[in-house]
Amino acid sequence: MAKRSNVRRLRAEFDANEYFEDAGHSPDIDLLERKWDPANEQPKHRKKTSRHHNNNEEPTGHTHATREQRFVKNITPRSEGQAKFMEAIDRDNLVMALGPAGTGKTYLAIAKAVDALKAGRVGRIVLCRPAVDAGENIGFLPGDMEDKLAPYLRPLYDALSDRLPAKSLKSMMAEGLIEIAPVAFMRGRTLNNAFVVIDEAQNCTYMQIKMLLTRLGWNSSMVVTGDPAQSDLLPELSGLGPAAEKLENMDDISVIRLAKEDVVRHPLVAQMLTAL
Structure with missing residues (x-):
């Protein structure tokens, strides 16, 4: 009992x-x-x-x-330049998008990369960005390599988190489906079956741009974005503009030049770009 x-x-x-x-x-x-x-x-x-x-x-x-939050967003162009940019990504294997800040270059490129991965057209996403300070040196950063690179790669994380739930993003990065790497560790690689996005390419030298473009492998697409007018390098060192001019007339390569009319941020951004 x-x-x-x-x-x-x-x-x-x-x-x-x-x-x-x-x-x-x-x-x-x-x-x-x-x-x-x-x-x-x-x-x-x-x-x-x-x-x-x-x-x-x-x-x-x-x-x-x-319940896990679901991100079901239909990305549509908000300007004529963005429409040409998205059509070029669907059509060509290499696309270079040059334009001022606020034109959606990085966001549209990552959105297309996530869509391609979900549809099974590619097996992974590789995001690359140069680790260059914006004219200000804050000294040595603590932590391991990932901790040191996190501040430079933060814009890519923000764009990914807007397209994927946090749990799915963490799982994909742990499995290697999404890789974020600095320019310094790209030499010698062949990126097959991948969607490659090279962001802030105006901070790459001509030799770095050449090295990155030649990483393109089979069944892969590459999108290079940047604003030549906002380079943190000396004007003669930035290689984005010269590389785009040399590749603009080649087949299967699109060079999209966005303008202030394509700015989708605050209306003052377009006005400031004109004044500055």
């Missing part, structure tokens, strides 16, 4: 804890003050969810808040 009484007591305590988790009460205060008795609780006040529910029914209770 004593053993059976202990089982009943433990079962009552378990039901009490489950009620407090669902109803948001404090078990310590209520049990001490005897404001709640599990024997008097009616089933209608408790919300239980079955693990094997019908697919057409929505789960009830707090489980709805823990």
Whole structure:
């Protein structure tokens, strides 16, 4: 009898804890003050969810808040230049997009890369960005290589997180489906079956641009984005503009030049670009 009484007591305590988790009460205060008795609780006040529910029914209770957020966005061009840019990505294996800030170069390129990966047209995404300071040296950064490169690659993380849930993004990066690498570690690689995005290419020298472009492998696409007017290198060292001029007339290569009319940020951005 004593053993059976202990089982009943433990079962009552378990039901009490489950009620407090669902109803948001404090078990310590209520049990001490005897404001709640599990024997008097009616089933209608408790919300239980079955693990094997019908697919057409929505789960009830707090489980709805823990569902993973789904990003189902249809990316559409907001200017004529963006429309040409997106058409060129679908048509050619190498696309170079040159234009001022706020024209959506990086965002559209990464959005197309994520769409290609989801559709199975490529096996991975490789994002590359030069680790160049914007005219300000903040000294040595702590941590390992990934920690040191994180501030430079943050814009790429922001664009990816806007297209993928955080859990899926973390899983894809852990599995190698999405790789973010600096320019310094790209030499000698052959990127097959990949969608490659080279961002902020105006901060690459001519030899770096040449090295990056020749990484293109079979069944791969590459998008190079940058603004030659905002290079953190000396004007004669930036290689994006000269490389685009030499490749502009080649077949299967598109060079898209965006203008202030394609700016999709705050309207003041286009005005400031004109004034500055």
